[in-house]
Amino acid sequence: MKLPKNIMRPLQRAIIEFDLLVEGDQVLVGLSGGKDSLVLLYALNVFIKYLPFSVKLGALTVDLGFVDKTHGDNLKEICQSLQVPYFIERVELAEKIMNHPTQNPCAQCAYFRRAVMHNFAQTKGFNKVAWAHHYDDAVETFLMSILYLGQITTFLPKTYLEKTQVTVIRPLVYLREKDIKGFIKQLGWEPLESPCSLSGQTKRAEVKELIRNLQKTNPALFTNLAAAMRQGQREQRWPALPTRKVLKEKSRLFWLK
Numbered sequence: 001m002k003l004p005k006n007i008m009r010p011l012q013r014a015i016i017e018f019d020l021l022v023e024g025d026q027v028l029v030g031l032s033g034g035k036d037s038l039v040l041l042y043a044l045n046v047f048i049k050y051l052p053f054s055v056k057l058g059a060l061t062v063d064l065g066f067v068d069k070t071h072g073d074n075l076k077e078i079c080q081s082l083q084v085p086y087f088i089e090r091v092e093l094a095e096k097i098m099n100h101p102t103q104n105p106c107a108q109c110a111y112f113r114r115a116v117m118h119n120f121a122q123t124k125g126f127n128k129v130a131w132a133h134h135y136d137d138a139v140e141t142f143l144m145s146i147l148y149l150g151q152i153t154t155f156l157p158k159t160y161l162e163k164t165q166v167t168v169i170r171p172l173v174y175l176r177e178k179d180i181k182g183f184i185k186q187l188g189w190e191p192l193e194s195p196c197s198l199s200g201q202t203k204r205a206e207v208k209e210l211i212r213n214l215q216k217t218n219p220a221l222f223t224n225l226a227a228a229m230r231q232g233q234r235e236q237r238w239p240a241l242p243t244r245k246v247l248k249e250k251s252r253l254f255w256l257k
Contacts, residue, residue, distance in 0.1 A: 001046045007183050010135075010174035011043050018157040020169040023053035027169070028126035030117055031059040031086075033075050033192030035184045036132035040172055042187060044130065045082050058126060062116045063090040078189065087124075089116050122164040133170045136177040139225045140207045148203060154229055 003011070015021050029044065031037045041059055048055040059079050079086035091112070121129050133155060142154040159168045172180070184191060215221045227233060242250075 001049070003043055003046050004183065004186070006179045007039070007043055007175065008047075010176075010179075011047060011171055014157060014171050014174045015047070018169075018173075020158055020171055021048070021051070021055055023055075025055045025128050026126045027055060027057050027128045027130050028117070028121045028124070029057060029059045029084075029130045030113075030132065031061050031075055031079075032132075033061065034132075035180055035191040036134060036172065036177075038078070038187070038189055038191055039175075039180050039183055040130060040132040041079075041084065042082065044171060045084060058085045058087065058124070060117060060120055061086075061088045062113050062120075063088060064112055064116075074190075074192065087120070089120055091116055118161060118164045118166050118168075121166045126166070128167045128169055130169050130171060132172055134172040134175045134177055134180060135226070136208070136222075138173055138229065139222060140204055140211065142229050143211065143225060144203060144207050147207070 021027070027044065029037065029041045031041055041057075045057060048057065059075070061075055076086050076088075117129055121127075138154050142152075145151045145153045155170065157170050157173045160166075161168060211222065211225075
């Protein structure tokens, strides 16, 4: 089992740069069956075999009630072929997620999926959870946070969760989506289709298309957005928004006479 250079090098860089793996790690891979999580599972399974220390993998599919009960059969076979223990957790929350009166269904789905995954990891003795977010995901999240939240933020390559004492890692953060698509074809695996009825209609899909269109006239756009995510870049921002009390005190200076 080997990995092509366009997969191995970004994976190795992320693991080394962000200290994602150490001796004795028990890593639970979030396995949805999509192309990203399948590549993550395969790549990690190959990578750890070359490490000078022991790291063990497991894989978990979180079923929130959007799919039928045979959804995990193909994933179970893949995990068996890789000799990776496979688990599935089913929680009937689909109706609640899709019909919540105020909460965005995408945010709700992500929240419950993370909660189930992290709690399962803690219960079963996994100290790390690996999610399959890639470079494009990070840049899209960064731009989405600016456009829709007025914040400058994105997810981190590694995050320690104090509540569950689990560390979240994202080993694919330097892999481009196009390389993942190419590699899944090399593996000959057929990714499962997303069970989400909103697939392709989300804000992320809009931002993905926006980036794609802007790159037609600005090929450096993606690289520039990725650079802006980094600490240490030049910043020139307005001061923090003052409170009403501060504004009221300052305004008195203009009405004394």
